[in-house]
Amino acid sequence: MPSPTRADLLPNLGMLKPLANGTRKDCVQYAEAPLELGSLNGTMTYDCQDIASLYDVTVDDLVEWNPDLAVTPGLESACEFQGGFRYCVSPDERRWPDMTEYCVRETVAEPGWSCADYAFWFGLNITHLNEWNPNIGRDCENYQTAGNNGCDQFVNNIKIPQARFVAWNPSVGSDCSGVVKNYDYCVAIPSWQPPA
Numbered sequence: 198m199p200s201p202t203r204a205d206l207l208p209n210l211g212m213l214k215p216l217a218n219g220t221r222k223d224c225v226q227y228a229e230a231p232l233e234l235g236s237l238n239g240t241m242t243y244d245c246q247d248i249a250s251l252y253d254v255t256v257d258d259l260v261e262w263n264p265d266l267a268v269t270p271g272l273e274s275a276c277e278f279q280g281g282f283r284y285c286v287s288p289d290e291r292r293w294p295d296m297t298e299y300c301v302r303e304t305v306a307e308p309g310w311s312c313a314d315y316a317f318w319f320g321l322n323i324t325h326l327n328e329w330n331p332n333i334g335r336d337c338e339n340y341q342t343a344g345n346n347g348c349d350q351f352v353n354n355i356k357i358p359q360a361r362f363v364a365w366n367p368s369v370g371s372d373c374s375g376v377v378k379n380y381d382y383c384v385a386i387p388s389w390q391p392p393a
Contacts (some may be wrong), residue, residue, distance in 0.1 A: 230278030
């Protein structure tokens with residue numbers, strides 16, 4: 198009988214640290230402290246304000262997603278990540294806030310689909326689809342999908358001219374190729390509101 202041999206071990210990928218108390222479990226990205234502020238100077242931080250800036254969120258967002266930040270004081274500032282724990286820095290915001298908690302299958306609507314298309318494809322009637330997802334509206338009036346152009350969802354659904362949208366959100370680019378999912382964009386200013 199041949200003698201057992203040791204299998205090659207996987208590369209050391211590191212162990213996942215536990216989530217901080219109360220941290221959301223549905224996040225698409227977590228961070229552990231300390232975090233590097235800049236690769237050039239090697240400065241590390243535990244501070245919530247610094248970390249919020251790194252992930253383009255607010256300190257209030259971090260505290261909402263990680264309630265322990267509000268009750269566990271830091272050493273140098275009132276809000277600090279603690280070493281040895283993971284914290285949510287980017288939640289999965291694709292879910293409607295009032296979607297039924299009993300959902301066993303989720304999907305993202307495809308560009309160009311109507312509410313009726315979506316219901317048909319999954320073998321549902323619109324009444325059930327609406328009961329389970331009340332935010333889409335009784336007649337699916339709040340159901341929206343993006344078209345081929347990244348600005349279509351704003352131009353078609355909010356009725357903002359594309360040139361105005363691009364002027365207020367220059368990072369999207371003139372062809373709207375820079376529209377990023379789950380980012381907030383300006384669609385009104387005090388002197389201009391979208392048509393009712």
